[in-house]
Amino acid sequence: MSPAGYPIPRAAYIHVPFCAHRCGYCDFTLIARRDDLIDDYLRALEIDLDRLKGRPVIDTLFFGGGTPTHLSAEQLRRLTKIVLGHFQLADGYEFSVEANPAGLDDAKIAALADAGVNRVSLGVQSFDAEILVRLERDHRRRDIVSAVEHLLESIGNVSVDLIFGVPGQTLANWKGTLTQAIKLRPTHISTYGLTFEKGTQFWNRLNKGELRQASEELERSMYAAAMDQLSDAEYVQYEISNFARPGFVCRHNEVYWRGLPYFGFGPGAARYINGSRQINHRSVSTWLKRVFADDSPIGEIDELSAEDGARELLVLLLRRCEGASKQEFQQQTGFDIDELAREAVDCYTGCGLLEETDTHIRLTREGRFVADTVFVDLL
Structure with a gap:
């Protein structure tokens, strides 16, 4: 227990904010086309992690983004070495990394496997070329198939993210995407309805009449199709958006859904410690400046009442x-x-x-x- 009587976190999240480009629907903390900042990010992350007391033992570790695998294989090795120098992975740990099918080569997969990564969450979104273009994704079906096959062989536990309710997407198209995902036999599948978040390009295009949201009836039919097809394929629904083969639920996300404490490092990362939820500055440049100046990177503290x-x-x-x-x-x-x-x-x-x-x-x-x-x- 911590000095205040709160449990010490047994989970950690590391935010890696780099991407090749920002997709029109994305409102996550990221910075595109600024690979020149990756070395600064790695140095700042190590400085921030140095503030940890001791080397906490954790059951789950999650690298999210952004796109962690946008980093080169050598940079991924540096990243994992830095983080694992500050945390100890418990027996039976889960170590997840988010990845994009495009550019996920053998060297990057080897870097992840060598570091002990035992779960990869792949941002597939769709198998249909037109839908992928509409979502401004830079991969195609062949990239997905290659990535899933190599990851299943090297790491074994692979989750696939899919999006439904994309403008112009039909129910038949969505069912086809589900069928193709199931054929690859990933261990876990997540399905998310597309949301138009304020401030994103998709939000602006929606308000200009350039995009049309899927109807509620169509989105309902798509979600029902996901529940039915995935259940028939022996994926058990364990959360509103998540389905897993037996034994492959995402243990890190369970920490969030069960209200348990967790560490968080990197720009925009949240942490829940000693009953307080804290969120780092979302601006990568602000986060870097504050860490290098030995200031707190925290931009927001949310103290909820007990009720x-x-x-x-x-x-x-x-x-x-x-x-x-x-x-x-x-x-x-x-x-x-x-x-x-x-x-x-x-x-x-x-x-x-x-x-x-x-x-x-x-x-x-x-x-x-x-x-x-x-x-x-x-x-």
């Missing part, structure tokens, strides 16, 4: 198909679900969006289609 924290945890737990254990929720937060949300729970169980047993509350299949609506009334 607000409990409500947020309830929503996170309900993202998981297992739902929220009443007993564990009370032990973790000090609140009874009845105290917080009895009226909303009764309302949504009555209309078939939630189901309740003596021990758990969870979303029904129907509830997963409108989860955001349910969650608003629980917060």
